[in-house]
Amino acid sequence: MTGDARIIDGKATAAALRAEIGREVAAIKATRGLTPGLHVVLVGEDPASKVYVASKERLAVEIGMNSVAHRLPAETTEAQLLAKLAELNADDSVDGILVQLPLPKHIDTGRIIDAIDPAKDVDGLHPINAGLLAGGKNGLVPCTPLGSMLLLKQALPSLSGLDAVVIGRSELVGRPVAQLLLQADCTVTIAHSRTRDLAAVVKRADIVIAAVGRPRMVKGDWIKPGATVIDVGINRLPDGKLTGDVDFAEAVKVAGAITPVPGGVGPMTIACLLKNTLTAFHARRG
Structure with a gap:
């Protein structure tokens, strides 16, 4: 480690969460004779998507869930995909449905x-x-924001009153994570590519969540000393290495706690998918 920041270990946290879900699945099987079921739909041959789907399938099986991947050819029509979803919606043994993006x-x-x-x-x-998330009500929350919040709460047991800046406004990460931060009583700013003097906006934050998809965009001198940094970005460099949206080597010297890439938010996303499947199982079956 090159600096003072505590490294937030997403791998270890995800493993502990999966083990906890596995114990709950075993208890459901033993007491109710039911098995939570996750179905993933993959259309086409996108290499990264194929890796993700295989990983989701393997980890779901590892914790004792029913896991089914529906692999459809790239020429599948929209009507055919809608028919497949209608079939899964109607199947009572299916608790969770995920369509792998991009389509x-x-x-x-x-x-x-x-x-x-x-x-x-x-x-x-x-x-x-x-809509439920925006209204502060219970619904199913996107996996990456949920995982980011679990890591954040591990580093900062109380988030109340803290100044949080989310860089990125996507429906997948930026907006939902901002809603979760509001629910945790943070003061939240959503910054993006059009934000004026982005560095100054980030500099005042106690919490920085970077989700822009631009390698090492957030520099070390943008970070307030002691701030907690959650790096959601996963970018592949020309040499094949993975890096985040934050310049880790610089930021680790300034931050109080920081997630690495890889090994930070990434492993939490699949663990939270399994957590959501269990949540859906309980909500559907009481």
Whole structure:
């Protein structure tokens, strides 16, 4: 380690969360004879998506869930995909449905997300779940923001009154994580590519959540000394190495706590997908 910041270990936290979910799944099987079921739909041959889906499948099976991957060819039509979702929505043994993104260009992603039963939408992207989150009510929350918050609360047991800056305004990460920070009584600023003097905005934050998808954009001198930094970015460099949206080598010398890339938020995303599947199971079956 090159500096004073505490490294927030997403790998270890994700492993502990998966073990906890595994114990709960075993208890459900033993007492109720039921097994929570996660179904992932993959359309096409995107290499990164294939790796993600295989990993989700393996980890779900490892903790004792029913895990099924529906691998459909790239030429699958929107109508065929909607028919597959209707079938999964109607199947009572399916607790969680996730459609792996990105979808092929000829399919309207919005229409597909809207077609998933909100009670089974373990990605937390359905407008009903987004609305519940915005209203501070219980719904299924997107996995990466949920994982980011679990890591943040590990570093800072009380978030109340802290100044948080979220860099990025995507529906997948930026907006939902801002809602979760508001629920935790933070003062929240959502910054983005059009924000004036972004460095100065970030500099005043006790909490920085970087989710822009630009390698090492956030410099060490942007960080307030002692701030907690959650780096959601996963960018592949020309040499094949992974790096985050934060310049880790610089920021680690200034921050109080920071997530590495890889090994920070990434492992938490799949662990939270399994957590959401269990949440959906309980909400559906009482």
